[in-house]
Amino acid sequence: MLVTIAGRHVNVNEEGFLTEFDDWDETIAAALASDIGIALTEEHLAVVRFVRDDYQAQSTSPTLRRIRTTGGFDTKRLFVLFPKKPAKKIAYVSGVPKPIGCV
Amino acid sequence: MTTSRPVPTFDDDIADRKLCIICSKGSLDMAYPGLILANAALGEGIETHLFFTFWGFEIINKKTMGNLQFTAVGNPATHMPAALAGLPGMQAMATRMMRKQIASLDVPPVPEFLRLITDAGGHLWACRMSFDMMKLSEDDLFDGVEGVIGATEFMEISAGAQTLFV
Numbered sequence: 001m002l003v004t005i006a007g008r009h010v011n012v013n014e015e016g017f018l019t020e021f022d023d024w025d026e027t028i029a030a031a032l033a034s035d036i037g038i039a040l041t042e043e044h045l046a047v048v049r050f051v052r053d054d055y056q057a058q059s060t061s062p063t064l065r066r067i068r069t070t071g072g073f074d075t076k077r078l079f080v081l082f083p084k085k086p087a088k089k090i091a092y093v094s095g096v097p098k099p100i101g102c103v
Numbered sequence: 104m105t106t107s108r109p110v111p112t113f114d115d116d117i118a119d120r121k122l123c124i125i126c127s128k129g130s131l132d133m134a135y136p137g138l139i140l141a142n143a144a145l146g147e148g149i150e151t152h153l154f155f156t157f158w159g160f161e162i163i164n165k166k167t168m169g170n171l172q173f174t175a176v177g178n179p180a181t182h183m184p185a186a187l188a189g190l191p192g193m194q195a196m197a198t199r200m201m202r203k204q205i206a207s208l209d210v211p212p213v214p215e216f217l218r219l220i221t222d223a224g225g226h227l228w229a230c231r232m233s234f235d236m237m238k239l240s241e242d243d244l245f246d247g248v249e250g251v252i253g254a255t256e257f258m259e260i261s262a263g264a265q266t267l268f269v
Contacts, residue, residue, distance in 0.1 A: 003108035016109035035110045064146055064220060065211065077224035084148030085113050092111060102139055103210045 006031040017092055021055070024095030033093045044081055044093070047073055051094040061091045061099040114148065121150040121264035123257075128269065129161030131171040131201055137269040138162075138216045145223035152264070153220070154257050155248075156230035160237060160269075163229060163245045168213050173201045214245070221247035228252050228260070 003012050010023035018024055019097040029048055050071040054062045064087045068075050082089040087099050122144045126137040137153060145153045161167040175181040175188035175197050187193065211219060221227065227245055232254040
């Protein structure tokens with residue numbers, strides 16, 4: 001469905017995840033983060049940028065383990081930045097689908 | 104222009120969910136189900152406890168955790184003829200093959216997996232009776248193990264939780 005986020009028309013699925021990779025920008029990321037109670041900082045954005053690059057390279061959203069082993073981000077810190085469900089929340093803010101990997 | 108757009112409710116549905124997994128087996132193939140489920144639960148914001156008992160100690164014993172074995176003996180699901188499965192060298196070969204398959208799926212080896220779980224906030228507990236029976240000291244255990252506890256303490260920890268026995 002077409003919705004307005006941060007003054008722009010973008011496509012989202014029934015859960016609210018962006019469906020078009022190129023609809024995303026950092027202003028939209030800040031709005032998505034604020035939806036779920038996160039005030040986006042440069043530290044959040046570093047993770048988000050990695051996830052977007054990795055999604056583009058792999059055509060699949062990275063799991064938490066991949067964000068750690070390939071992106072070099074500390075797991076404990078990810079749970080602080082994106083509490084409780086970090087992998088899903090990171091995907092949401094990054095404008096990529098929910099990760100489907102088991103580990 | 105006003106829009107009402109869907110926003111995921113990430114936290115609402117998991118308010119008090121808690122999972123306890125009893126890990127009682129020490130073979131390579133039986134170590135992973137508990138670890139994978141624990142990791143998935145933690146990623147969903149679920150409070151997660153792992154209780155290692157009897158052969159499950161192989162998973163948290165620093166001497167064995169990196170060298171768990173897999174055997175086709177007594178396991179008809181491998182479809183290997185029983186007379187072959189027990190030949191010398193077969194266990195090492197089967198273990199090597201399984202390790203390779205696990206790594207190819209980007210699933211970490213046991214010690215790294217335990218670290219991933221504790222970093223994600225998971226709790227590891229060792230069974231008091233198995234600990235005494237195997238004459239271990241706390242230095243023998245993976246350093247992420249929070250404590251050596253008895254079955255009664257486990258009952259307290261697991262109050263209100265969903266419990267799985269692996």
